[in-house]
Amino acid sequence: MNEILKKYNIPSDAVITISGTVGVGKSTFTRVLSEKLGFMTSYERVADNPYLEKYYGNFERWSFHLQMFFLAERFKEQKRMFSHGGGFIQDRSIYEDVDIFAKLNYENGTMSEDDYQTYRSLFEAMILTPFFPHPDLVIFIDGDLEEILDRINERGRKMEMDTDISYWKMLHLRYQEWIDNFHYAPVLRLNIKDFDLLNDKASVEFVLKKIGKVISATTMKHNR
Numbered sequence: 001m002n003e004i005l006k007k008y009n010i011p012s013d014a015v016i017t018i019s020g021t022v023g024v025g026k027s028t029f030t031r032v033l034s035e036k037l038g039f040m041t042s043y044e045r046v047a048d049n050p051y052l053e054k055y056y057g058n059f060e061r062w063s064f065h066l067q068m069f070f071l072a073e074r075f076k077e078q079k080r081m082f083s084h085g086g087g088f089i090q091d092r093s094i095y096e097d098v099d100i101f102a103k104l105n106y107e108n109g110t111m112s113e114d115d116y117q118t119y120r121s122l123f124e125a126m127i128l129t130p131f132f133p134h135p136d137l138v139i140f141i142d143g144d145l146e147e148i149l150d151r152i153n154e155r156g157r158k159m160e161m162d163t164d165i166s167y168w169k170m171l172h173l174r175y176q177e178w179i180d181n182f183h184y185a186p187v188l189r190l191n192i193k194d195f196d197l198l199n200d201k202a203s204v205e206f207v208l209k210k211i212g213k214v215i216s217a218t219t220m221k222h223n224r
Contacts, residue, residue, distance in 0.1 A: 019174050024141040056162070063102075096178065099178050
């Protein structure tokens, strides 16, 4: 076993999911953490997603298509990670779509009730069963909206920069509500102000200690 895994009591077959709103640095966090632990990575499909750019241009026209695409892709990834035997860091969870993005589109009138109910019914049939494998830990990365918006602008994706700020405000609020009610897996909450995995070695140890502590506590609880 990797010495770092032993040091921090992190199982070699763990599946750790990174969650948080757009712009908090999930992809960077996923890459750095996977390198430190010797884990494989699972990223959401962005570059070759056939609906993402269309969605930002017309929420009402493409919201259902985008959510169905993500649901299928995330479900396949979830099965792949566990079939492989774990040892993965995953960029964004399958749970966020139904209670944040799809629900937001439905309540804003950019997804019809029929489409939303169809999507939600399929999600529940696929995910809310005893046979669906949930991650060992969800790391929720949080931050002030202003700092997140700065990061979105620095990243420079045109479709994101052209999106009205009201959307990012709503999304940020929805994420707070979502994580407060999330119960499918243990949660570790981190704020972007508290770590810098790229430039601060102490930050890496800070994060690994917290991961090991939460996973160990959960394992002990289940073994009682």
